[in-house]
Amino acid sequence: MSQNSHYYLPPENRPRITLDKDFNKIFKNEDPLAYHSSIRNYEPTPLINLSKLAKSLNIKDLYLKDESARFRQNTFKILGASFAIHKYLESNPGRHTFCTATDGNHGRSVAWAARRHRQKAVIFVPKNTAKSRIKNIKKLRAKVIIVNGDYDRAVMRARAAERLYGYVLIQDTSWEGYAEIPSIISAGYKTMLLEMEELLHSKSSPGIDFVFLQSGVGTWASSVVAYYRNKYPRSMPKFILVEPKESDSMLASSRNQTLTRTGGTQETVMAGLNCGTASLQAWKIINESVDLFLAIPDDYAIKAMQNLYYPFKSDTQIFAGESGAAGLAGLLALCNDESLEKVRERIGLNEKSRVLVFNTEGVTDPESFEELISREIEV
Ligand SMILES: Cc1ncc(COP(=O)(O)O)c(C=O)c1O
Structure with a gap:
């Protein structure tokens, strides 16, 4: 596999459109923190200053918001699914079966939230989903259906189940006519x-x-972009969107200016990011807001996991899964990949830059984690 990243720089004079009204009404008005902090075991996740890693990358500051232990479920995805199920039950009390499609983390989150409310959950997963991820969903008493196909196919099966069996679809992606639940998840x-x-x-x-x-x-x-656009319209940070090189639907969509399925092989260690087609609603927001699209080879994700697990000097040790470390992986690629030097200059990443990344998952696939943190890699 080539170690070079792909990138797409949107035109500098791109018109900024205002955020979609229906989306933003939900996004701005909801107070998920009030809800989440009412749940037992709630704790804010840590914000960690990785000063030694920042120095080695020649940037001023590097902050990492660490979601690896969110509600003891190892992923931030809990926040979206739990809020959507809570809101649904508020207006539709009673007994329901919630369903969704997932690469792992969102399904686990729907199962967790359904169980908390004593509801049922049916989770559709692509056929190559890691056994440990399936086990984690089953532990939460959800039914798991393995679909003979990829993530997009699993989404189609979940949509069909909603129609055929009256399940309530809690999907974290949107398409024409399905935007309200994804807005609440956001x-x-x-x-x-x-x-x-x-x-x-x-x-x-x-x-x-x-x-x-x-x-x-x-x-x-x-969701992150919408937060900053609403709160700091005049002092917004720059956004770098990071995808696996073999699953780069956002980059392809923005380059083509229409929602486009990835042309990649969809073979990547970043399982949580391995979706053939991006969310329509999310793409519209991303398309008008992101300053650089980066599609990185797997080795950068592995390198990022290793940099967090074997910290630099006094930096804190962090347990990050493959997709969890991918934001940092994008930063490593931008700092180290010689073919990106001009891009780095153009967006102004330098020794004065203060950077924020998120570790969006902990060790969700222990077998793969053990292997990857000790793998010799070239980047
Ligand atoms: C660990 C992790 N990080 C990031 C993401 C990306 O979230 P989204 O699918 O909303 O882009 C996912 C998606 O499942 C994930 O599991």
């Missing part, structure tokens, strides 16, 4: 941003210059 993710207020974000400034955002269907990245 609003749920806002908790992680609200937790940084007064730690990093002040009233007038976000306190950072760049945010690196890993993207699967893009709902999470669009």
Whole structure:
């Protein structure tokens, strides 16, 4: 596999459109932090200053919001699914079966939230889903259906199950005619941003210059972008969207200016980001907001996992899964990949830059984790 990254720089004079009204009404008005902090075992996740790693990359500051232990489920995805199920039950009390399609983390989150409310859950997974991820969903008493195909196919099966059996679809991606639940999921993710207020974000400034955002269907990245666009319209940081090179639907869509399925092989260790087609609603937000699209080879994700697991000098040790480390992986690629030197200059990443990344998952596939943190890699 070639070690070079792909990139797409949107035109500098790109028109900025305002955020979709229906989306933003939900996004701005909901207070997910009030809900999440009412749940037993709630704790804000840590914001970690990786000063030694920052120095080695020749940037001023590197902050990492560590979601690896969120509600003891190892992923931020809990925030979106739990909020959507809570809101649904508020207006539709009673007994339901919730369903969704997943590469692992979102399904686990739907199963967790359904169980908390004593509801049923049916989770559709692509056929190559790691056994440990399936086991984690089953442990939460959800039914798992393995679909003979990829993530997009699993989504089609979940949609069909909603129609055929009356299940309630809690899908974290959107398409024409399906945008409300993904908007509520997006609003749920806002908790992680609200937790940084007064730690990093002040009233007038976000306190950072760049945010690196890993993207699967893009709902999470669009939520982060929407937060900063609403709160700091005049001092927004720059956004770098990071995808696996072999699963780069956002990059392809923005280059073509229409939602486009990835042309990659969809073979990547970054399982949580391995979605053939991005979310329509998320893409519209991303398309008008992101400053650089980066599609990286797997080795950068592995390198990022290793840099966090074997920390630099006094930096904190962090357990990050393949997709969890992907935002940092994008930063490593931008700092180290010689073919990106001009891009780095153009977006202004330098020794004065303050950067924020998110570790969006802990060790969700222990077998793969053990192998990857000791693998010899070239980047
Ligand atoms: C660990 C992890 N990080 C990031 C993402 C990306 O989120 P989204 O699919 O909303 O782009 C996912 C998606 O499942 C994930 O599992």
